[in-house]
Every structure is written in structure tokens, then in C-alpha cells.
Amino acid sequence: MTVARSGRFAEGRAPSFITLNSSLALDWRLWREDIEGSTAHARALRGAGVLSAQELEAIETGLAAVGREIEAGEFVPGDADEDVHMAVERRLTELIGDAGARLHTARSRNDQVVTDVRLHLRRVVERQDAALAGLQRVLLERAGDHVTTVMPAYTHLQRAQVTSLAQHLLAYFWMLDRDRERLAAAREACLELPLGAGAAVGLDFDVDRQAVAGELGFARVAENSLDAVASRDFVVDYLAAAAQIGTHLSRLGGELVLWATSEFGFVRLPDAFSGGSSIMPQKKNPDAAELMRAAAPRLAADLGGLLGVLHGLPLAYNTDLREDKRYLFDAVDCLDAILPVVAGLLEGVVFDKARMAAACDPYLAATDVADYLVEKGVPFREAHHLTGALVRRCLDAGEPLVQVPLDELRTLSPVFDDGYYALHDAAAQLARKASRGGSSPARVREQLELAHAALEARLAG
Numbered sequence: 001m002t003v004a005r006s007g008r009f010a011e012g013r014a015p016s017f018i019t020l021n022s023s024l025a026l027d028w029r030l031w032r033e034d035i036e037g038s039t040a041h042a043r044a045l046r047g048a049g050v051l052s053a054q055e056l057e058a059i060e061t062g063l064a065a066v067g068r069e070i071e072a073g074e075f076v077p078g079d080a081d082e083d084v085h086m087a088v089e090r091r092l093t094e095l096i097g098d099a100g101a102r103l104h105t106a107r108s109r110n111d112q113v114v115t116d117v118r119l120h121l122r123r124v125v126e127r128q129d130a131a132l133a134g135l136q137r138v139l140l141e142r143a144g145d146h147v148t149t150v151m152p153a154y155t156h157l158q159r160a161q162v163t164s165l166a167q168h169l170l171a172y173f174w175m176l177d178r179d180r181e182r183l184a185a186a187r188e189a190c191l192e193l194p195l196g197a198g199a200a201v202g203l204d205f206d207v208d209r210q211a212v213a214g215e216l217g218f219a220r221v222a223e224n225s226l227d228a229v230a231s232r233d234f235v236v237d238y239l240a241a242a243a244q245i246g247t248h249l250s251r252l253g254g255e256l257v258l259w260a261t262s263e264f265g266f267v268r269l270p271d272a273f274s275g276g277s278s279i280m281p282q283k284k285n286p287d288a289a290e291l292m293r294a295a296a297p298r299l300a301a302d303l304g305g306l307l308g309v310l311h312g313l314p315l316a317y318n319t320d321l322r323e324d325k326r327y328l329f330d331a332v333d334c335l336d337a338i339l340p341v342v343a344g345l346l347e348g349v350v351f352d353k354a355r356m357a358a359a360c361d362p363y364l365a366a367t368d369v370a371d372y373l374v375e376k377g378v379p380f381r382e383a384h385h386l387t388g389a390l391v392r393r394c395l396d397a398g399e400p401l402v403q404v405p406l407d408e409l410r411t412l413s414p415v416f417d418d419g420y421y422a423l424h425d426a427a428a429q430l431a432r433k434a435s436r437g438g439s440s441p442a443r444v445r446e447q448l449e450l451a452h453a454a455l456e457a458r459l460a461g
């Protein structure tokens with residue numbers, strides 16, 4: 001198939017090249033922003049004296065009509081349309097004739113596409129930020145009910161010391177808080193207007209770029225035309241934020257997978273977010289949590305993919321840049337799909353407080369014992385050694401720490417007294433972690449307040 005093309009070419013494009021070169025599959029979702037950007041551009045052309053009032057009116061009405069047709073599914077781009085920009089312009093010109101053919105004055109697809117992407121991405125970021133805020137709200141709610149629910153904290157996935165479920169859930173709250181800060185920075189990076197850069201070097205027409213920026217909601221104009229069309233660092237900013245979100249969600253997903261095992265038994269996952277087995281009738285699989293875990297490499301690959309496209313690329317526009325949307329939209333779709341599932345999982349997960357408490361084994365008090373000896377004046381290294389010996393003695397005897405009689409403790413160190421026996425209750429261990437940011441119920445209540453304030457502040461800001 002050959003299609004009409006510019007006077008430069010004697011021959012049509014090869015079908016295989018048409019297929020390869022079409023970016024419609026990548027950029028069709030930008031149609032709304034393409035129409036918005038084109039409308040603002042047409043107004044700027046009128047301001048520069050390029051369009052008459054009637055031509056502007058025809059373009060504005062025509063672009064609105066194209067938008068309605070696309071929305072209604074009446075206009076569908078064809079094989080011959082290389083990208084969303086060509087498709088919208090073609091349809092406009094079919095609808096309004098001559099005036100449509102003037103729209104692309106003082107504009108290139110090079111500044112057009114990156115304007116569309118910036119407009120679009122800003123909206124995506126706002127939507128996904130709201131979804132993250134929703135996750136934070138669920139985490140706060142669940143944490144609020146579990147300030148005194150004891151569970152082991154792990155290091156090296158070995159039981160370490162007592163913490164609370166609230167403290168554990170709040171750790172994820174703060175990760176998401178920082179992710180939202182990254183998203184806010186990515187949103188801010190979107191707010192620079194490329195339009196007016198032309199293909200690479202600027203325009204022969206005096207368009208009011210500041211007015212276009214204002215109309216489209218950009219905060220400022222790009223100050224260098226080559227930079228404007230060549231740069232995609234605002235997409236990198238988003239993909240880096242997305243990759244980090246993915247990494248955080250993968251740790252939460254990974255923990256839910258672990259906690260849902262019979263071995264841990266800390267949680268029961270909601271049926272609505274669990275899968276079955278095609279052969280083993282008893283199985284309930286944590287598919288949603290596993291997919292949370294699996295989103296991380298995908299998002300990291302999207303970031304790596306775009307960095308690869310940009311690496312060593314000469315200024316200014318190159319068709320390689322078209323691939324920005326492959327990585328960008330893959331990440332957007334990945335997060336759009338996963339975020340509601342995370343919310344559902346967190347809302348529906350049932351925590352087994354008894355299993356968590358039972359996992360606080362009699363040896364978790366060891367550090368508290370060492371600290372207790374320190375409080376009695378023993379140097380920490382010595383206290384650590386003494387307590388280690390005590391633990392070994394109890395392990396050998398198959399006895400919990402709490403059962404060692406006082407006279408035997410005193411053979412280890414004369415400073416032991418009755419206070420030793422109060423250390424072995426998990427709630428007591430929890431209460432002792434009273435440093436700022438620590439797990440004690442008092443500190444966690446304080447932290448909950450701070451978290452609520454942080455959530456509101458980001459929403460407002």
C-alpha cells in the first residue's frame with residue numbers, strides 16, 4: 001500500500017516500514033492533549049497574525065468536533081496516519097478544509113509531541129498520587145487498630161525484637177510519603193512548555209509562548225529550543241518515582257506472601273484477591289501479593305529502557321525518542337492496574353494477632369536483658385556476652401529465659417534482681433522502645449498523629 005506523501009518523495013512508503021514507523025499504538029491515548037495543545041497553538045497563531053478570526057474559529061470548532069468523534073468512537077485513525085498528531089490534523093482538515101491546513105504553521109511534531117506528553121503525564125501523576133494517598137489512608141486506619149498488637153521484628157529474617165503491627169504498617173506509610181514527594185517533583189518537572197521550539201531551533205513567527213503556557217497550565221516555557229524537543233528527563237523523573245514505588249510495593253507484597261504461608265500464618269488474604277489451583281483443590285494462592293512483588297522489575301525495566309534510549313543520543317529530536325512512550329505508558333498502566341489491588345488487599349487482609357504474639361518467642365527479650373544489665377551499670381559489651389551465655393544455657397536446657405532462677409542468674413552477675421522477670425512479657429518489651437520513632441505504643445500514637453498531618457499536608461500542597 002502506498003499513501004499520499006509530501007512532494008519530497010517520488011515513491012510511497014513500503015508497507016513494512018509503515019507498520020514499523022506507526023506510533024499510533026503508542027500515542028493514540030494522547031488525543032485529548034493533542035487537541036488541547038492544538039487549540040492553544042491556534043490561538044497563538046491568531047495572536048501572531050497568522051490566522052484570521054474566521055480561521056481560528058473554524059479550527060476551534062473543528063478540533064472540538066474531532067474530540068467528540070474520537071470520544072464517541074466514530075473517528076478511528078487508519079494505517080496511513082503515522083501518529084496521533086497526523087491523525088487529528090487529517091481529520092480536522094477533512095472536516096474544515098483550508099483552515100485546517102494552516103494549523104501546523106510554526107509548529108513541528110517534535111515540539112508538539114513532547115507538549116502532549118507533558119500535559120498527559122501531569123494528569124497521570126495527579127491521579128496516581130491520589131491513589132497513593134488512598135493507600136496511605138488505609139495503612140493509617142489499619143495501623144490505628146494495632147498499636148499494641150505485638151509481633152517480632154526481623155533482621156536477616158530471624159526473629160529479632162518485639163515490635164507492633166502498627167509500627168510495621170507505618171513503615172510502609174512513610175515509604176509512600178516519600179514516593180509522593182518524588183511524584184510531586186515529577187509533576188513539577190512536567191510544567192515546562194516546549195511548544196514554540198519548532199522542529200529544533202525556534203520559529204520565524206512571533207507567537208506568545210507565555211500565553212500558550214498559561215492557557216495550558218504550564219508554569220513556565222522551555223528557554224532553549226533544542227533542549228525543549230530533545231529532553232525527556234521529566235519522563236525519567238516519573239519513571240524513577242514509579243520504579244521506587246514498585247520497589248516499595250514489592251517489599252509489602254513479598255511480606256504478604258510470606259505472612260500468608262502456613263509457616264508464618266500472620267495473615268489471611270481476602271478471597272477476592274486470591275487465586276486457586278487448577279489441580280490442588282485446597283490451595284489458596286496469594287496471586288495479588290505476588291503480582292505486587294513482580295511489578296517492581298517491570299517498572300525498573302521501564303526506567304532502564306528510557307535511559308537506554310536517551311544514552312548518547314545526539315541533539316535534538318531523533319525518532320528513537322518516540323520510544324519514550326513505550327516505557328512511560330507501560331509504567332503508567334502497570335501502576336494503574338496494581339494500585340487498586342493493593343488498596344483492596346490492605347483493606348481486606350485479616351491479621352492473626354494470636355499467631356503474631358506466639359511468634360514473639362521467649363528469646364526476643366535477650367536485648368532487653370542486656371539493656372537491663374546496662375541500666376545496672378554493666379558495660380554493654382559485657383552485658384551482651386553475659387546474656388549470650390544465658391541464652392545458650394537456656395537453649396541447651398530447652399527452657400525459656402524467664403525460667404532461670406535468680407540464684408543461678410546471680411552466679412552470672414550479682415546485679416540481677418527480681419526486675420529480670422518483668423522483662424519477659426512482650427508488651428513490656430514493646431513499652432520499653434520509647435525512643436523517638438520507636439515501637440512503644442506511646443511513640444506509635446505520636447507517629448500516627450504525625451502521619452495524619454503529613455497525609456493532609458501533601459494533599460493540601
Ligand code: ARG
Pocket residue numbers: 023027082083109110113319321322323
Ligand atoms: N510520533 C513522533 C513521536 O512520538 C513524533 C513525530 C516526530 N517528528 C518526526 N519528524 N518524526 O515522537
